[in-house]
Amino acid sequence: MDTTWTTRLRDSGLRVTRPRLAVLDVLGAHPHADADTIVTAARAAHPTLSPQSVYGVLQALVTAGLARRVEPAGAPALFELRVGDNHHHLVCRACGVVVDVDCAVGYTPCLTPSDASGFVVDEAEVVFWGFCADCRADTAESAPAQG
Amino acid sequence: MDTTWTTRLRDSGLRVTRPRLAVLDVLGAHPHADADTIVTAARAAHPTLSPQSVYGVLQALVTAGLARRVEPAGAPALFELRVGDNHHHLVCRACGVVVDVDCAVGYTPCLTPSDASGFVVDEAEVVFWGFCADCRADTAESAPAQG
DNA sequence: CCGTCTCTTTTGACCGGATCAAGAAAAGCG
DNA sequence: CGCTTTTCTTGATCCGGTCAAAAGAGACGG
Secondary structure: OHHHHHHHHHHOOOOOOHHHHHHHHHHHHOOOEEHHHHHHHHOOOOOOOOHHHHHHHHHHHHHHOOOEEEOOOOOOOEEEOOOOOOEEEEEEOOOOOEEEEEOOOOOOHHHOOOOOOOOEEEEEEEEEEEEOHHHHHHOHHHOOOOO | OHHHHHHHHHHOOOOOOHHHHHHHHHHHHOOOEEHHHHHHHHOOOOOOOOHHHHHHHHHHHHHHOOOEEEOOOOOOOEEEOOOOOOEEEEEEOOOOOEEEEEOOOOOOHHHOOOOOOOOEEEEEEEEEEEEOHHHHHHOHHHOOOOO
16 A cells, blocks of 8 residues: 555655655544544554644645545544545544445535525535444433434 | 523523623624624623633533534634524635525435434534635635635 | 755644633522 | 522633744755
8 A cells, every 4th residue: 555655645746754654554544533543553653753743744635635634523633535526424423433425315416505695615515413323322211302 | 682582591491691691692693603703792791701601601502402503624613593494504715704505405405314324313514615705706816626 | 876955754832712610699589 | 688509700721733943854966
């Protein structure tokens, strides 16, 4: 995979460095990792890696279009490598786990709001909130009824 | 309006206090205000109001279902009074202005992801990102092409 | 293969938004 | 009016993330 990442970094005009390869490798293994998780996991490959370096790497990757930043409300930012496809996220209110989902109707039904109010919309970000199978079982007796 | 708020607070089991009425009044005038804006504006009616008090009031309102908290990525949390209807938001990447939009198809087309992966979904949060009419005019020559 | 330049990483301080905890004040009720 | 409970105030604290300067490593030319 390092070969692939090397190519992709070069194609994006970015230098190939150990911190970047380490972060990319972690993102490949953890599809929705937050910065702290990335730091911890990436240190397996690069023990002296600092949190700030990871922030720098992530920002470079996002700017280059190699990674995408997702910020669920009330949670630290997550990073993922799947870019370019219009997929969305399913977030568990209890454990915070994030799962990718394709848009409900196949193409992009939500990309056109009923009234754009003069806006030029370039992205529709959809977050489905709920409870995953595991947490639903755990909290079956005290499920909050919302909305 | 105070009369209405008084009734709604009582109906929700909350005591009627000046800070709460002040915050509700501000939310009525600013449909998508952040905490800082609320503090500043509410001080017109209650000069000694502290930021922490506003946070407390907002949390109480959200818990009681009188207000809703919205957290666009990269921006401080916003609060709005429109609750219960399944409306979404249009956010300008340049100036940050937020506009309400009804869901594209009238009812809730996005509430059912194609594959829920065992999740029980209770809310679909949709954020449309783009540029508002004013900012589109301002940045017409350097519009970023994304996605 | 080495020197040089530029981009990255590292280190450290710093910032804003938000939360937590304890005492003072006010709302609600009899 | 006085009591009880909720709420507001005050202050400290936490966390994720950013900013700036200096050390280090990648990439290109010789």
